[in-house]
Structure formats: C-alpha cells, structure tokens
Amino acid sequence: MRLSQHVRHNRLALAGSAILAVFSLAAIFATVITPQDPQVHFNPFLSPSLAHLLGTDDVGRDIFAQLVVGTRVSLLVGILTGLLAVSVGVLVGLTAGFRRGALDELLMGLTDVVLVIPALPLVILVSVYVGPGVWNTVLVIGLVLWPSTARVIRSQVLSVRQSGYVESARALGATDAWMMRRHVLPNVLPLILAKFVLTVAAAMLMEASLSFLGLGDPTANSWGMMLHYAFARGGFIRELWWWYLPPGLCIGLCIFALSLISLSVESESDPRLRRALER
Amino acid sequence: MASDDILVRGQRHEHPSSAIGARAARYLAALAIIVTVNFLLPRLMPGDPLMNVVGEEAYYAAGSTLDELRSDLGLDQPLLVQYGHYLSGLLTGDWGYSYLYLRPVKDAIALHLRWTLILVLPAVFLAALIAALLGSLAAWRRGSRTDVGLTAVNLLAYSMPHYWLAMLLLFIFSFRLDLFPLGRATTGGLSGVPLVLDVIWHMLLPLVVITVFKAAYDFLIVRNSAVAILGEDYILMAQAKGLSGMSVLFRHVLRNALAPLLTVTALQFGMVLSGALLVEVVFSWPGMGTLIYDAIGARDYPLLQSAFLIVALCVLAANFIADVLYPLLDPRAR
Amino acid sequence: MTDMLRVSDLHVHFDTPAGVVRANNGVNLRVASGESLGIMGESGCGKTVLLLSLLHLQQPGRIVRGRILLDGQDLVPLDEREMERIRGRSIALVPQNQATALNPAYTVGQQLSEALVIRRQGGSLGAVVVRRSAPGDSDREEFIRVFSTLGFEAGPALDRLLRSYPHQLSGGMRQRVLIAMALLLQPRLLIADEPTTALDRAVKAQTLDSLQRLRRSFTMMVISHDIETISATCDRVAIMYGGRIIESGPRAEVLAHPHHPYSRLLLRAQRRERGEPLSAINAETLDLIHFPSGCPFHTACPDALPRCANEPPGEYSTKDTMVACHLYHTEAG
Numbered sequence: 001m002r003l004s005q006h007v008r009h010n011r012l013a014l015a016g017s018a019i020l021a022v023f024s025l026a027a028i029f030a031t032v033i034t035p036q037d038p039q040v041h042f043n044p045f046l047s048p049s050l051a052h053l054l055g056t057d058d059v060g061r062d063i064f065a066q067l068v069v070g071t072r073v074s075l076l077v078g079i080l081t082g083l084l085a086v087s088v089g090v091l092v093g094l095t096a097g098f099r100r101g102a103l104d105e106l107l108m109g110l111t112d113v114v115l116v117i118p119a120l121p122l123v124i125l126v127s128v129y130v131g132p133g134v135w136n137t138v139l140v141i142g143l144v145l146w147p148s149t150a151r152v153i154r155s156q157v158l159s160v161r162q163s164g165y166v167e168s169a170r171a172l173g174a175t176d177a178w179m180m181r182r183h184v185l186p187n188v189l190p191l192i193l194a195k196f197v198l199t200v201a202a203a204m205l206m207e208a209s210l211s212f213l214g215l216g217d218p219t220a221n222s223w224g225m226m227l228h229y230a231f232a233r234g235g236f237i238r239e240l241w242w243w244y245l246p247p248g249l250c251i252g253l254c255i256f257a258l259s260l261i262s263l264s265v266e267s268e269s270d271p272r273l274r275r276a277l278e279r
Numbered sequence: 280m281a282s283d284d285i286l287v288r289g290q291r292h293e294h295p296s297s298a299i300g301a302r303a304a305r306y307l308a309a310l311a312i313i314v315t316v317n318f319l320l321p322r323l324m325p326g327d328p329l330m331n332v333v334g335e336e337a338y339y340a341a342g343s344t345l346d347e348l349r350s351d352l353g354l355d356q357p358l359l360v361q362y363g364h365y366l367s368g369l370l371t372g373d374w375g376y377s378y379l380y381l382r383p384v385k386d387a388i389a390l391h392l393r394w395t396l397i398l399v400l401p402a403v404f405l406a407a408l409i410a411a412l413l414g415s416l417a418a419w420r421r422g423s424r425t426d427v428g429l430t431a432v433n434l435l436a437y438s439m440p441h442y443w444l445a446m447l448l449l450f451i452f453s454f455r456l457d458l459f460p461l462g463r464a465t466t467g468g469l470s471g472v473p474l475v476l477d478v479i480w481h482m483l484l485p486l487v488v489i490t491v492f493k494a495a496y497d498f499l500i501v502r503n504s505a506v507a508i509l510g511e512d513y514i515l516m517a518q519a520k521g522l523s524g525m526s527v528l529f530r531h532v533l534r535n536a537l538a539p540l541l542t543v544t545a546l547q548f549g550m551v552l553s554g555a556l557l558v559e560v561v562f563s564w565p566g567m568g569t570l571i572y573d574a575i576g577a578r579d580y581p582l583l584q585s586a587f588l589i590v591a592l593c594v595l596a597a598n599f600i601a602d603v604l605y606p607l608l609d610p611r612a613r
Numbered sequence: 614m615t616d617m618l619r620v621s622d623l624h625v626h627f628d629t630p631a632g633v634v635r636a637n638n639g640v641n642l643r644v645a646s647g648e649s650l651g652i653m654g655e656s657g658c659g660k661t662v663l664l665l666s667l668l669h670l671q672q673p674g675r676i677v678r679g680r681i682l683l684d685g686q687d688l689v690p691l692d693e694r695e696m697e698r699i700r701g702r703s704i705a706l707v708p709q710n711q712a713t714a715l716n717p718a719y720t721v722g723q724q725l726s727e728a729l730v731i732r733r734q735g736g737s738l739g740a741v742v743v744r745r746s747a748p749g750d751s752d753r754e755e756f757i758r759v760f761s762t763l764g765f766e767a768g769p770a771l772d773r774l775l776r777s778y779p780h781q782l783s784g785g786m787r788q789r790v791l792i793a794m795a796l797l798l799q800p801r802l803l804i805a806d807e808p809t810t811a812l813d814r815a816v817k818a819q820t821l822d823s824l825q826r827l828r829r830s831f832t833m834m835v836i837s838h839d840i841e842t843i844s845a846t847c848d849r850v851a852i853m854y855g856g857r858i859i860e861s862g863p864r865a866e867v868l869a870h871p872h873h874p875y876s877r878l879l880l881r882a883q884r885r886e887r888g889e890p891l892s893a894i895n896a897e898t899l900d901l902i903h904f905p906s907g908c909p910f911h912t913a914c915p916d917a918l919p920r921c922a923n924e925p926p927g928e929y930s931t932k933d934t935m936v937a938c939h940l941y942h943t944e945a946g
Contacts, residue, residue, distance in 0.1 A: 113309045116598060118549035120556070121571075121590045122316075125583055128575060129324035129331065208440055209557055213575055227443065231561070236446060239454055248443030255438035263434075512713040516791075519668055519708070520728055520798065521701025522736040524693065530727075534718050610778040611717050 016260030019253055027071040038065035038221070045240065054242045058233040066221055067246055073222040074204055074251065077137055081203035084142035086196045089149025094184075096150070097157025108154070111147040119144040120209060127215040134220050141206045149195045153188060160187050194262050201258040208251050223247035302602050306595050313591045317584050318365050322358070329354055335578035336378040375581030379573055384585045387570065392589060394464055395566030397478075399555045402486055406493035407544055413494075414501025415533050418509055419524065430502065437495035441554050445488045445561040452484060459484050462563035485562045492558075493551050500543050504536040511535075538608040545601025549594040556590075616682075617832050618644040618667075618802060623679035625659075625666050625856075632902040636662040636674060638856035638909075641928065644802070649833040651847030651864065653840075653879065657899070659856040660836045664804055667704055669696045683802070697736050701728070705800035709807040711787040715779035721790050722775030726752050728797040759796045763789055763823040785816030792823060803827065804834045809842045821845045840883045844868065849933075852876045855899050855909035862934030872936045874916045908939065916940060 026033065036042075036052065041060040048055045054063035096107040123140050130136045160183055169183065210216055211224025214232065218225065230236060230244035321331030329349050330338040341348050349355055353364050368374070374384040413433075417426040436444075453459045460466065465477050508514065509532060517527045559568030567586055574582040606612040625637035636659045644650045654660050665671040667681055669688065681688040683703060691699070708714040715724060729752055756775065757767040765771065779787060788808065795803055808824060809817045824846045827833065835846050843850055843864065850868065851861035852875070860873040871877045899905075905912055911921035918939050929941045 109305075109308070112305055113312055116306065116309045116549075116595065117313060118553055118590055118594045120550075120553035121587045124571065124575070125320065125587045128578070128580070128583055129320055129326075131325070205440065209442075209553075212440075212442060212557060213560070213572060215575065227440070231446070236450075236561075239450065241450055244443070244446055248440050248446070252435070252439035252443070256435055259434055259438060512708065512710045513716040515670060516706070516708055516714045517716070518670055519700055519706040520736065520794070521697055521699075521731045522727075523697050526736055531716055535716065609718070611780050 010264040012260045013264035016257040016264070019257035020261075023071055023075065023250070023254055023257075026068055027075050030069045030072050034065045034068040036062035036065040038062060038069050045238065047240075048242050054246055055240065057229060057235065057243060063226075063243055063246070066226055067223070067250065070221050070223045070226060070247065071250070073134070073217075073220045074207065074224070074254070077134060077141075077207045077222065078200040078204035078254075080134075080138045081141045081145065081207070082196050082200035084138060085145035085199050085203070086149050086192060088142070088146040089195070090153050090188075090192055092146065092150040093153025094157060094188075097154040097161070098184075104154075107150070111150050114144065114147045115151075117144075120206065123206060123210060124213065124215065127210055132215060132217045134217050137207055137210065137217065141203050141210075145199050145202055145206075149192075149199065152191060152195060156188050156191055157184055160184050197258050197262045201255045201262075204251065204254060204258075223251050303599070306599055310592070310595060313588065314366070314369065315362075317588055318362055321580060321584070322354075322361070331580055333375075334378055334580045334582070337376070340378070374585045377574075377579055377582045379577045379579040379582060384581050387582065388567075388585055388589055391565060391567050391570040394564060395552075395555060395559065395568065398482060398485055398489065398559070398564060398566060399552060402489040402493060402555070403544060403548070403551060405486075406490045406497055407540060409490070409494045410497030410501050411533055411536065411540060414498045415505045415528050415536060417498070417502045418505030419528050419532070421506060421509075426502075429498070433495040433498040436491055437499070440557075441488055441492040442557040442561050444491070445485065445558045448484055448488060449561060462561075464565050481564075485558050485564055488558050489551070489555050492554055493547075496547065496550075497540065497543065501536050501540055504539045505532050508532050508535050538605060538612075541601055541604060541608055545598050548597035549590075552590055552593060615646055616643045617646045617648075617684060618642075618834075619680075619682040620663075620667075621680045621682070623663070623666065623681065624677040625662050625671055625674050626677050627674045629902075634901045635904060636856055636901060637666065637679075638904075640679070640853075640856070640858055642851055642858055642861065644832060644834060647832055648849060649828050649831075649835065649847045651843040651850040652834065652836045652853055652858075653838060653843060653850060654853035655838065655879070657901070658853045659901075660853055661709070661806060662856075663853075664706065664806055664834070664836060667804070668700050668706065669693075670700075701731050701736065701798045701800065703800060704802045704804060705795035705798045707791050707795045707803070707805040707808055709810065711784055711791055711811075714791055715787060717779055719778075720775065721777055721779065721782070722752075722756075725756060725775070725790070725794055725797060728794045729755060732798050755797060756793070759793045760789075762796065762826060763792060764819065764826075765789060783816075785812055785819065788812065788816070788820055789823070792820075792827075796827070801832065802834065803831045804836075805846075806836045807838070808835065809837065809839055817842075838883065840868065840880065852879065855904075856901065857909070857937060858935075859910070859937045860935065866934060872934070872941060873938045874914045874940070875910050878915075908937075 038061055040062070042052065042056050042062065044056055044058050044060040046052055046056040046060075052062050052064065054067065057063055057066070092107050092111065096104040096111075123144055126140050126143070127136070130140065169178075174182075207216070207222060208224030208227065211222055212228045212231070214228055216222055216225045216228065224247075226247040227244055230240070230247070235243040322328045324331055327338070329345065329352070332352060332354065333341075333348070338345075353361055372385055374388075376382075377384045377387050380387040413429055417429045420426050449459075449461070453461050460481050462481075464481050465474065466481075469477050514527060514531055517531045518524075522530070555566070556568030556571060558564075559566045560572045563569065567590065571583065571586050573579075574586065620640055620642045623637050623640040624635070627634040627636055638659075640659070640663055642650070642652075652660050652663070662671055662674060666674070666676055667688070669676075669691070676689055679689065683699070688696070688699060715721070719727075726749075753775075757771065760771060761767065765774075774782070774786070774790075779790075782790070792805075792808075805824065809820055812820060821842060824833075824835070824842075828846060833846070835842065837843055847864050849862065850864045851858045852867070852871075852873065853859065854875050860867060860871065860876045867876070868880065871880050899909055905922075907923045908914070908917075908921045908926050911917045914921065921939055924939070926937045926939045926942070928935050928937045930936075
C-alpha cells in the first residue's frame, strides 16, 4: 500500500513510527514489563531509587508502574475516539459530497456550527454532567472531533466528482455505489488515514486536558490523570518533578510522533521546480 | 491558502468561504445552538435537574426547601416555558447564583474574564508576530539546517501539553531559580504604577507559555503559507527587479502571508483560549481557567454553564472580527 | 558594434526525482549593443531557463558550465549580493505571466514606486522598507514619462491605474504595467518573455507598438514563438531546440530562408495560410533527461544523415548566420 511506501522512503514517518511502536509495545506488554504493581501502596512521596524508578505518589503507588500501565489507557482512548470521530466524519462527508442538495447544506451547516463552538469548554461542560468513565470520554470527545474530517472528506469527494473521468463514467451509466468504490474510495483512503492519525493525537491531548482538570476516570489512571494527581495532591508544590514531568513527556512524545507521521504523508515538493518544469 | 489540517490541534479550522452576511447568520445560529445546549444539558443529563441547575452545594444546602426551590425556579413547568424564562433571564443579566464564590454568576465571571483577557490578548499578538518572522525565514531557507531546526523545535513545543510546559517553567524559574513569583496575578496591596509592574512581573511566565504554545502552531502555518507564496510568480518578479532577499521576504512574502495568518488566528482563538485556561490553573492566575477548575471541583453548575457561554461568545466575536478585518489584508476580497 | 551580452557554452541542469533534466546544453549567443535579438522555439526548448539564468534566478536549476558576459563581466561566478545589483538595473525582465507577476496585495503605484526606489537606492532592506508606500510627486513625473512612451497619456485614467490593484486590471493593462516597471529601472538590457502570448489581437497590436518604440532606445531580447512578434520587434533571431541555439542570423534572412530542418518545420507550422492544411512537426517532445545521441533532432529530422545519429553537430557559420546542422558542414568555411 502506498502508506508503507511513504514510510519506507521517509525518515520522518520512520522516526514517528518508531516512537509509537515503543509506546504501543509498552501498552501491550504493560503488565509484564512493569517492575512493580501500580496498585500496591508503598511509602508515599518516595524519591526515585532502584526499587521505584520514579518514586512513589501521595498514596505510595509506584509512579513508573503507573506510567507504564497508563500507556494503555491514554493510547486506547485516543485510538477509540479516533475511530469513532473519523467514522462519523467519513460518513457525513461522503453523504454530503455525494447526495448534495438540501442534505448537503444541512450537514455542512451542522458541521460548521460544531466547528465554531470552542471544543474543550464544551467537552468539559458535558463531561461534568455525564461523569467520569472511559466510554463517556470517548463519546464526548468524539462529539467534537468529527466535523473536521467530514469537511475534508466532502471536499475530496467534490473534487473527484468534478474530475473528467468521473463524469465520463457517469455518462456511461455508472451507479453511485460503483463510482464510490472505484474512484472515490482510492482517492479518499490516504486522506482518511491522515485524518485518523491527527484525530488520535487531538483526542489524546483532549483526554489529558480533561483528566488534568479532574474529569478523567480515576480507575483508569491515564497519563493525564497522573498529571492531575501530581498537581492536585501536592506533587507540584513539593517539587517532585519525577512525578509530573514523565507523564507529560510521554504525552508530548506520542503527539510528536503522530504529527511526524501525518506530516510525512504530505510530501513537500519545491514549487519552483514544478514551475520550471512546466514551462 | 495555507494548507489546513496538517496539525494536531489545528484539526478544526477551515478557510472563509462565504460573504459576511452568511457568516453572521452562521454565528447567530451557533449562538442559538450554544444557548439551547446550555439550557437543555442540566435538564436532560442524569441526575435531578434541580441539582444540575443550582449546583451540588446549593442542592444540599436547600434541605427541606427543595420543592419550594424547584417551583421557584420553574423546573416543574413545561420545557418551552422554562426556555422562555431562561432566555429572558440571560438577556436581563440574571445568570444564576454561584455558591462557590457567594455572588451572582455574572459578577464572578466578569471579574475573572478580565484577567484572562489581560493574559490572552497580548499573547495572541506576540505569537502571531514571532511566528510570522520565524515562519517566513524558515520557508526562505527551506531545507536548510535553520529550517529543519526551527520546524522540529516548533513541532516539539506544540506537541507537549502546554500546562505541562507551564509546570516545567514554573519549576525551573520560580521554584529553583527564584526569578518569578509562584503564582497569582499580583502580590496584593499595591496600586497605580507599582501595581501594573507587579502584574507584569507575575504575567511574564504564563504569557511566555501561552505565546510559545500559539507561536509554535502559527509557525507551521506561516511556513506552509510562505512556501506556497515563494512559488508565486510575483516573488520571482520582485527578485528580478533587484530586491534583496530580505526585502523580498519582508515586503512580499510576509505581506501575503498575513491574511491566512489572520484567518488561522481567529479560527484558533477557541483553542488558544482553552489552552490558556489550563495554564491559568497551573499559575493560579485568577482568570476563567481557575474559575472553571474551582467550579468543577465544587460542581457549581450555574458557574460552569455561564463560563462556557462566555468563552463561546468570545470565540464567536473573535471569528467575526477576523472576518471583518480580512478584506483589509487581502485586496482581492474587497 | 560591441557585444553587450555574450553567452558561451551555457549548460543548466535540474535535478528531479526522474533524473537530471538538461534544460540548456551549450547555448551560445550574442546581443550587440542597441540590437534586438529574438529567440524562437517550442515550449520546453529551454528559452525561459536561459532568460532566468541570465539573472541567476534559475533555481532550483544549476548553472553547470559556461559564461555569461555582460559588457565583458562574467555573471556566472557572481554571488547573490552582486547579482542583486545586476538584476533590474542592468538587466530588466518583462515576465510571461502578466496575470500572476504582480503582487495582489499592493497597488500598481506602490509596485512601480518600488522599482524607482531600487533604481535610485538599490534593493537592500533598509532602503526599501523605510520608504513610505504611497508614490510621491517626483515618482509621478517618471510614471507619466514612461507610460506616454507606451502610448498611455497622463490624466485621470493614469491616476486611477496607479491606485488600482492588479486583480482589477485587464491582462493587456497588466502587461503594460510590467513593461513600464522594467523601463523605470532604466536597464542596459531589456528582456521580454513571451510578451504577446495570451493577449487578444487588439491588445497585441498595442503591445507590439510599444515594443517597437522601445527598440530605438534599448538593447532587447525578445522570446516568442509568434512570428509576428519577432518580425515586429527583432533585428536578429535565434532558434532554440533541445537546450541549444540551432540557428541564428538576421531576422529577415532566417524567417525567409531557414536552413536548419527544424527551423523550417517550426516556421511552416507557425505560418498559417488561408486554405492550406495546418502543418505540424512530426515529433514527440524531446526527452531532456535521456538525450538522444548525436543531434537531438535526428530522430524526427526528415533530412537526417547517418552521422547525425552519432555526432552532435558543431556550429557552422557564414558571415552573420549560424546553423548547427551536419547538412551545412560542407558549406561552411
């Protein structure tokens, strides 16, 4: 597939994928590789040592263990939300792009309105009412992230529709479904992938922000929740940088890796070269 | 126009496509929906609508007078009637009472909003300026070590959670180096010029965080814009006239990158504002962020609802202002 | 007559993912002072790259070999700062794309004033940025002078023009503005890249008229594939193919009696006689990456000799004409 070609030829994507691979492996083998059980209570506020690589938190739980196990939650929420938001977005985008007319206007109107409402405040408000929980979070964040994908997909569908070979296919009697499969989908697939990567990143950031404010799921200890506890339970005031720096760093690295991958999908050619060769 | 959707948080922006009239209509529709959502949420969410409307503290404080309170607030009436009361309440300034701050919601918000704007508005302009300069430079030196370095640094800065960045800076410069205060907007008891200076001293670190956060995003946008602009014929023409590289950069590239930058700034104002909220929490800055954080803790729903409304209004206003200003920057749109 | 411009053995290459594109392959040409040279050829023959190379604006292309002598000074080894002094004030370009060659964010007056500032003070950042953006009075005098040269008199129409933005103007008007901009720079050499392409007949006539007037006072190089334009504006003409000049000589001579087989085909294709079928050059576009051996035209040449496939032809001259073709090897001295 073309994506693997990009990855192979492109060092950016390679670096990004490598970083993500490390985190994914950590997530999958979390319970195996963690040196301590994150639920066990040792002495609180311990400094880093061989036994506790990042010390312990305010109730004595090993921070490094929490970091490793937290990988699962953070990545999972990101991926699930990404799947949800992109699915909805693709559905809306394809429908609007294909059907056109009143349905298109309605859907795009809805999309625009949701786009203009500030995302985090809305998510905070709804979260406060629905309460904590991984699935709640996925739903609420997915609620605000689908419009961007919808818009982009719709644009792509429109531009494919206006291209010559689609018109001739239509003239020959091709049905919508056939055109969707043969012409639209191949063009739209790379775009969907790129948007998925970006959406996962945005979802991870939003989940972290929500958790930082205390709206995350306390039973699912994500990196964002670790930051919340570190800040709210005295870790910050006591200058226990080994508690709050690592989770944030992990979030940042994941986002960085995802951004690298999404950037590499857009290969940048020198516009002057294009111009010179066209003359 | 700048390529959209190349970045993570930049997910939600698009470029303006229709006339001012249509856009104003869109903003009004958004406002209507926001207000309606605000109205419906407490009444449809799990839990007793009364608690959702007055907040947990008030609910438990009411004790035996719950039913009285319920009919006082009209919660036993049909939804449409309630909606009418709600709207008229909004317009007349009755936004509810906050048990957390023990004052009308409207007053609490006004107090906190001011501090947020003091922090956010300068950050937005500073960030745009820095990003415009660095982005054009990176595009001009495309592929060089300057470009790669700048892009990598900005991408990294943009990826880190900004409130984490805030904690890091506060740790290094306040806790360890003792150069800046530990938080809040002012040490208290000052007025006049000393007050202003004191506020500025407190403002510096949070301002840096928000500026860096926004500038990192803007940089990538400007760089993309500038690269596209550099491929334009009028840039070649400017060089052919004998303009030096720097002149071409400032007079032609930058100038044409301003319009897309304005659009992005406006469309991302929501993101910046949201970001600022979390940074305020870290610095105990008495703005909307701290208000929301405290309100979440106390489940003070009236406060939260109105905070959301105000933030949304600010974002809509920013969008509208940008739409009005756009033709000034792009003569083709006049 | 001394040569104002002399290009020797110019090779310009572009690195692309598909391979190295050899856009210019040993271009030799001369433009004498006060003379007007026309360059004809199909798209892709390397004309525009040649022009841009004179100004060192051929990036991302590289000048691989050759010399460009302007009044005896070789431009090829000059650095960016030195080239900035040459551009505009020594060599001025009238570009091809009038629709996109003006900055949409500035008025015509502002952009013309910029040209004046460059002429007076140079193009460095300090001089240009500090200048206020609206044109002053002495500027207006210059504008009037230049536009009347082009047949556009002073008056409210000119004032309106100066206050307009490029997108508000017609193509022909923009073309005039671009010519005016080049004139304001008072260059030694004026280069026009396809000045009449994409213009309708009436505007084309106007533009040719302007260019003819300029012939008297400027040394010019005109690139065009249009015979009418070349006839109206040039003293000598050179024909380009595959990144080389394959024929050159006095304009009337070359147009009436082309020697090189490609020239013949090109000119016949350009001329359209009523009632006659359109003739075409029966060849595919030359692949500039995988150059054919010998003469680049030999695969499509109706008169190709066996040696044409193996030996690239040299330049064979008589008096003031030159042909790069084996057919004329015996005729030359």
